[in-house]
Amino acid sequence: MVRSKFSLNKINKGELHTKFFYLGIFFLASAPFIACLLFLVPLFKGLLDPKNNILKDGFNQILILISFILLFKSVLSSLTNISEIAFLESYLNWAGIANFIPLFLCYFAFKSYLDEENKRKKVAKIFIAGTIPVLITCIGQKLFNWYGPLEIFNGLIKWFQRPIDPHDAVTGLFNNQNYTAAWLTMMWPLILTLLQEKLNLKEYFKSNILIIISMLNTIFIILTHSRAGLVGLIIPIIFLIRRRYLKWGILSIVSLILLIILSDLSFISSDIKEFMAFIIPGSLETRFNGIKFDLSSYPRISLWINAITFIIQKPLFGWGASSFRFLYEDTTGYEEKTTILISHSHNLFLELSVSFGLIVSCLLFFVIVTILFKSFSKIFLEKRISPVEKGWWLSGFIFFISHFYDIFIFDIRINLAFWIIFAGLRNTFGTKTNALS
Numbered sequence: 001m002v003r004s005k006f007s008l009n010k011i012n013k014g015e016l017h018t019k020f021f022y023l024g025i026f027f028l029a030s031a032p033f034i035a036c037l038l039f040l041v042p043l044f045k046g047l048l049d050p051k052n053n054i055l056k057d058g059f060n061q062i063l064i065l066i067s068f069i070l071l072f073k074s075v076l077s078s079l080t081n082i083s084e085i086a087f088l089e090s091y092l093n094w095a096g097i098a099n100f101i102p103l104f105l106c107y108f109a110f111k112s113y114l115d116e117e118n119k120r121k122k123v124a125k126i127f128i129a130g131t132i133p134v135l136i137t138c139i140g141q142k143l144f145n146w147y148g149p150l151e152i153f154n155g156l157i158k159w160f161q162r163p164i165d166p167h168d169a170v171t172g173l174f175n176n177q178n179y180t181a182a183w184l185t186m187m188w189p190l191i192l193t194l195l196q197e198k199l200n201l202k203e204y205f206k207s208n209i210l211i212i213i214s215m216l217n218t219i220f221i222i223l224t225h226s227r228a229g230l231v232g233l234i235i236p237i238i239f240l241i242r243r244r245y246l247k248w249g250i251l252s253i254v255s256l257i258l259l260i261i262l263s264d265l266s267f268i269s270s271d272i273k274e275f276m277a278f279i280i281p282g283s284l285e286t287r288f289n290g291i292k293f294d295l296s297s298y299p300r301i302s303l304w305i306n307a308i309t310f311i312i313q314k315p316l317f318g319w320g321a322s323s324f325r326f327l328y329e330d331t332t333g334y335e336e337k338t339t340i341l342i343s344h345s346h347n348l349f350l351e352l353s354v355s356f357g358l359i360v361s362c363l364l365f366f367v368i369v370t371i372l373f374k375s376f377s378k379i380f381l382e383k384r385i386s387p388v389e390k391g392w393w394l395s396g397f398i399f400f401i402s403h404f405y406d407i408f409i410f411d412i413r414i415n416l417a418f419w420i421i422f423a424g425l426r427n428t429f430g431t432k433t434n435a436l437s
Contacts, residue, residue: 017045021113025126025420029183030133030173032413033156039106039416046109054108059367059426063104066363070097070356073317096321096355099409100364107419107426114424121388123424124190127417128213131187134180135213137161138172138220169225174411181224182408184217185232186395186417191217192236193391200387228406232398239380239394240387300346300405306331307350311358318357327354344410348403368400368422375425389428396421 024038046052054060074093114120140146141161148161159173169177195210221229310319310327319327324345345351352361372393379389399418402408409415 017042018113021110022123022126025123026130028413028417029130030159031157032416033153035416036412042113043106043109046112047105049112052108052112057426059371060108062363062367063107066360067097067101067104069317069360070100073320073356077320092322093320099415103415103419106416107423110420111423111427114420115427117386117389120392120424120427121194121386123420124194124388124392127187128191128194128210131184131191131217132213134172134174134183135216135220138170138180138223139216141172142170142220142223170220170223172220177224178226178228178406179408179411179414181221181226181229181232182399182402182406182411182414183417184221184224185229185398185402186414186421188214188217188221188233189236189240189391189394189398190388191391192240193387193389193394196240196387228402232402235398235401236391236394240390302332303328303342303345304347304350307345307347307354311350311353314357315353316357316359318353318355318360321355324351324354344407346406348407348409351407371422371426372397372400375428378429392421392424393428396425 020038021042024035024042027035027038047054055064070093074097077093078091114123137146137159141164145163146161147163149158150161151158160171160175161173162171162175164170170180171177172180174180174183191210191214195207195214198204198207198210218233221233306328307324309331310324322343325343328342328345345354349361349365352364375393375396379385379393396418399408399414399421409418
């Protein structure tokens with residue numbers, strides 16, 4: 001009887017917030033509203049726990065400094081109510097910082113739930129389990145015409161499930177195929193490395209389940225028609241393949257891409273083109289055969305050049321959140337020429353620099369790059385490290401790399417998943433390490 005009481009008290013006082021954290025991870029992709037409610041318990045627990053020593057971590061100090069700069073800019077903009085850009089309301093600054101400061105707080109609080117290798121492994125498993133609903137919705141959308149939007153609680157939980165033609169991109173429950181690809185590619189290294197571990201342990205039943213999940217994950221990354229997704233699909237293979245096979249793996253990937261590009265050239269015979277169409281998935285070929293060697297033909301180049309121009313004009317504190325869209329439309333007249341909305345610069349560093357200035361963007365990128373570098377040294381250069389730790393690092397790295405040519409932080413699921421992964425990476429090389437050491 002005493003033992004039963006002790007167990008109950010332990011669950012109520014010591015483990016409940018951890019269970020809320022795990023449930024939040026599981027529901028993050030499929031029900032982000034529920035996930036965020038669940039995360040409130042571990043969030044406050046982590047922030048109020050004196051053992052976390054939030055203010056003593058050098059990386060935390062930099063993120064807090066960034067937060068003060070963002071808040072100062074937003075308060076100043078609201079009080080003065082002056083904007084140098086027509087139609088740019090001051091409330092957009094507050095909406096913009098919502099993509100950062102709350103996520104910084106989650107990063108601070110959630111580190112204590114990821115401070116051991118076995119905890120990170122468990123969260124990796126829950127992330128994969130939470131990805132199964134995404135895969136199911138992709139199957140339903142592609143094969144069974146499950147179209148939406150499907151919603152409950154007056155739209156608080158919504159699965160978009162867009163109607164698609166046979167050759168259209170798969171989106172699943174996300175509202176955009178690039179977001180779907182971003183989520184699946186973040187989960188891809190975790191699936192691969194957990195599968196590797198289960199095979200090493202000869203746990204064949206679990207291995208077979210992971211093989212099915214990995215196959216579905218790969219198929220739907222390709223069916224999103226996302227070039228960023230294809231890059232994210234290849235990166236883990238390059239890092240995880242054994243060294244003696246690495247050069248052949250890279251050679252095979254490069255050869256495949258070159259063949260796809262060359263097969264679209266006019267002097268290539270029709271027989272070769274037919275053969276390429278037979279062996280290469282149509283969606284994969286479509287995403288690469290439009291590649292041209294004229295840089296001016298790429299819309300992103302124009303976006304980046306304009307973003308650099310805007311940064312030069314206001315380098316220190318930027319123009320304000322969401323300002324790129326208005327600046328770009330005013331400079332190029334893009335809105336009058338097309339119905340396509342350009343909402344951001346498709347590069348996170350440039351976007352941050354335009355919105356909040358170089359101080360914020362450089363500080364944030366310093367934190368991310370330094371933690372990626374230090375955790376890489378710990379995970380990949382030391383022996384006896386669990387394969388799942390490599391998958392954890394690769395998930396964060398893929399997210400980081402993808403933001404050089406697109407931006408996914410505007411989706412709370414993807415953004416929050418990254419900061420959870422990043423909190424785990426911070427723990428791999430010791431919480432007492434100084435940011436500058």
